[in-house]
Amino acid sequence: MNREDKIKLREFQKADTERVIQIWLDGNKDAHPFVHKEYWESNFEMVREQLLQAEVFVCSLSGEIQGFMGIVDGYIAGIFVDKKHRSLGIGKRLLEYAKSQYDTLTLNVYRKNNRAAAFYFREGFSLLSEELEEATGEAECTMIWKADNRIKSER
Numbered sequence: 797m798n799r800e801d802k803i804k805l806r807e808f809q810k811a812d813t814e815r816v817i818q819i820w821l822d823g824n825k826d827a828h829p830f831v832h833k834e835y836w837e838s839n840f841e842m843v844r845e846q847l848l849q850a851e852v853f854v855c856s857l858s859g860e861i862q863g864f865m866g867i868v869d870g871y872i873a874g875i876f877v878d879k880k881h882r883s884l885g886i887g888k889r890l891l892e893y894a895k896s897q898y899d900t901l902t903l904n905v906y907r908k909n910n911r912a913a914a915f916y917f918r919e920g921f922s923l924l925s926e927e928l929e930e931a932t933g934e935a936e937c938t939m940i941w942k943a944d945n946r947i948k949s950e951r
Contacts, residue, residue: 808854813847816852817840817843828906830906831932835931853865853867862886863876865890865894870898870899870902872891875887895941906937907926907935913939916941926938
């Protein structure tokens with residue numbers, strides 16, 4: 797059994813809140829050093845509340861949550877993986893699930909977040925637009941994936 801077989805995906809439950817919100821906060825601070833950490837800290841409680849109202853899926857490895865994805869009508873609000881468990885297939889597993897549920901996916905990623913942007917390009921997303929995010933003053937890219945792109949690339 798390989799490592800990806802041990803990754804389990806399920807719907808978020810209220811009991812997951814503390815672990816998920818900590819992954820969100822740590823992940824944002826780590827992946828976005830160009831955004832002041834106070835920005836993430838000031839949004840902490842709002843995101844905690846939104847988790848309970850959103851469609852969220854968690855991935856666990858060896859029984860412990862190591863990543864999650866929030867998605868709303870084909871818009872990926874975020875994929876976050878615990879720093880110690882990145883590059884193990886958790887983000888890919890979450891994204892594969894989203895691709896199985898929607899024909900079109902969109903998301904936003906900061907231009908300076910090279911690792912995340914490279915991941916999404918590798919997974920078949922393309923750049924749709926770029927604009928300045930008002931709250932942070934950072935360039936944010938809107939990316940898109942369409943199921944028909946997958947079919948064409950498999951031929």
